[in-house]
Amino acid sequence: MRPFTIHATKAIWFGPGVAGTPAQDIASLLGPRVIVVTDAGITRLRLAGPFIAALEKAGATVAVFDGVLPEPPDMNIETAADMARDMSATGVVGFGGGSAMDVAKVVALVVGSSQTLSQVYGVNVATGPRLPLVLVPTTAGTGSEATPVAIVVASRTKKGVISPHLLPDAAILDPELTLGLPPAVSAATGIDAMVHAIEAYTSISPNRNPISRGLAQQALRLLGGNLRRVVDHGDDIGARSAMLLGSFLAGQAFANSPVAAVHALAYPVGGRFHIAHGVSTGLMLPHVMRFNLPEARRDYTTIASDIFPDLAAASEVTRAEAMIDALSDLVPAIGLPTTLQAIGVPESSLPDMAGEAMQQGRLLINNPRPVTLEDALRIYQAAFG
Missing domain, CATH: 1.20.1090.10 (Dehydroquinate synthase-like - alpha domain)
Structure with missing residues (x-):
């Protein structure tokens, strides 16, 4: 049997309703200033509302960037990262499908490190560190909450950021969030x-x-x-x-x-x-x-x-x-x-x-x-x- 390496998400919460009552561990991990990265559809359906309310109840200030587009362009990351820097974010949440989670992963990376977006494209180029990161999928398909990969569209070409630094600290898997798909x-x-x-x-x-x-x-x-x-x-x-x-x-x-x-x-x-x-x-x-x-x-x-x-x-x-x-x-x-x-x-x-x-x-x-x-x-x- 040849040698191999396994990289994995650090913690997983699974079950109907778990996103509405996130564990205190999640609030402690994310800290007092949290940016939630999502898309306009999630905002319109208010899917993230209970999760955000729980963070606010725990004492966090929460800002929402809901401009993520399908096949997210690099500008989505730049804009969300600027918002995170402006609020001195202490943690990042990706709430939505693969696009929202991918954007959140890279935002946590570029805000938490000294690298720019253009410097982290490629395999194991990112040096880290990143901000604390929690991912909450609302579709059952991308698996982004389990991967060290984020895909971004730059000049009509898909580019990857691949690094163990992108693996989240926690994934919250709530099947109730997928009922309305x-x-x-x-x-x-x-x-x-x-x-x-x-x-x-x-x-x-x-x-x-x-x-x-x-x-x-x-x-x-x-x-x-x-x-x-x-x-x-x-x-x-x-x-x-x-x-x-x-x-x-x-x-x-x-x-x-x-x-x-x-x-x-x-x-x-x-x-x-x-x-x-x-x-x-x-x-x-x-x-x-x-x-x-x-x-x-x-x-x-x-x-x-x-x-x-x-x-x-x-x-x-x-x-x-x-x-x-x-x-x-x-x-x-x-x-x-x-x-x-x-x-x-x-x-x-x-x-x-x-x-x-x-x-x-x-x-x-x-x-x-x-x-x-x-x-x-x-x-x-x-x-x-």
Whole structure:
């Protein structure tokens, strides 16, 4: 067994209602001046209200930055960081989906350290320290509360900040916060979590290890067994709980065994055409898996019945292909688009997108099968429809 390293979120609170009554430990951790980073939708729905009220009751002054955009631009971080500096913030909360949590992570980093945003892009470039950080997800998909990764759009290109400094001090997992998610959001975030687990399990990263693989398999059991349920019956708190925990476990898995070509090819779709991340990863998933099949067949065969228990009865010779076919059927069944053409991507843009995808070397290096520029273009052409 080869050496490996596990980085993890320090503390986790899980359960219905826990965000409305955060532990005193949370208030003590964040200190007297807290900035909550979120988006306008969370403010409109008042989802963060009970959490903020609890902090204020504990004596904290709370400021809210609710300008986070989907696929957050670097200016979101700069603006929120300026607000945090102006109030001499002692702690940062990311409350919302992956975009809000990613912005909060980087705000905590750049305000707490001497580094600027442009100086922290890349893998293990950030030196820290950061401000105390608590993350509260309101979707079940990104797993950002479990990862040392934040993704930012700068000049239409997605850039990553990857550092253990981004792991939060605490994650608060409250499935009640996900009850109001529309079916389309539940579908997109849920399929994204499945992509995280699949890519973590099959990653050829030197840090792929028994713990990350076990987390990925447990995540796939929870996600595969409940994704269609939360899309069709969004008020099912049991299914919502399973999805939220599955998303966290998938995030923990890929935090230590990084994702690969599905994400590399999805990034240009989101960055260029402002397509939700889960929509683009779900769309690219079956096409990348078919490309990877010659090298990933054994792993795909292993996890097939975790996602789709009925496939346990399928022949091992055909189980991997059957899983890819089942995932191809699942995407439209939960209401997501299945072709690039359907989401408005012009065919003429495919060569440039392939070039952009090849710039994601930190991801492609983890793919089970090497991807060339020509391969990337062929995968896009297959996904075009």
